Amino acid sequence: MHPILSITIISIVALTFGFIVMWVSNKFRVEGNPIVEEINAILPQTQCGQCDYPGCKPYATAIANGEAQINQCPPGGEEGIKQLAELLDLEVLELNPDNGDEKDIDTVVEIVEIDCIGCTKCIQVCPVDAIVGAAKQMHTIILDACTGCDLCIPACPVDCIITIPAPVPNTINRIEKPQLYSLINRAQQL
Numbered sequence: 001m002h003p004i005l006s007i008t009i010i011s012i013v014a015l016t017f018g019f020i021v022m023w024v025s026n027k028f029r030v031e032g033n034p035i036v037e038e039i040n041a042i043l044p045q046t047q048c049g050q051c052d053y054p055g056c057k058p059y060a061t062a063i064a065n066g067e068a069q070i071n072q073c074p075p076g077g078e079e080g081i082k083q084l085a086e087l088l089d090l091e092v093l094e095l096n097p098d099n100g101d102e103k104d105i106d107t108v109v110e111i112v113e114i115d116c117i118g119c120t121k122c123i124q125v126c127p128v129d130a131i132v133g134a135a136k137q138m139h140t141i142i143l144d145a146c147t148g149c150d151l152c153i154p155a156c157p158v159d160c161i162i163t164i165p166a167p168v169p170n171t172i173n174r175i176e177k178p179q180l181y182s183l184i185n186r187a188q189q190l
Helices: 003-027 034-042 056-064 077-088 121-125 177-189
Strands: 107-111 161-165
Touching: 034 056, 034 077
Parallel strands: none
Antiparallel strands: 107 161
16 A cells, blocks of 8 residues: 555544544533532522632532532521532531521611712622712612622721611512513504
8 A cells, every 4th residue: 555545544534533522522511510500509699708708609619529518608598508418418517607697587788878988898898799889979789789798887987888678579560571562562653
């Protein structure tokens, strides 16, 4: 056999196998650790840092890697610990008191606006950007975005941030979808 023909055949076979390997690796790729995503879905997403991690996803990663216990999340409470224990087939543990206490009711914070001096310290520590305002201007809380982590309370130098029960979503006044669509159609015809 001619040497150039042999080299050509080997090259074609190698390229073919290379493309097959590349296709299979793309087809069956696993993005990240799926158990981390399942753990993260159970966590309350308050991003409060009470677990000694900067947010829920890093805490989920630490749990999946065996670097953290499942009982360090006060906002998740006993129910969250039970769900994590069931998912990971671990023993249910008591909430670690070093990380804080479980709240009986969901809370958010509110700024007593007449006392606010506009220092922006609360804005800087809010992990979910639920506080809006500008320097030397009054700030306010976006209640729908607030997770109730309370990280802004110690940051406030004038103690103008208070904890209140989370408001119940107002679903009574929502327009049903068929009525909403007809309302939109009527508005577009005007």
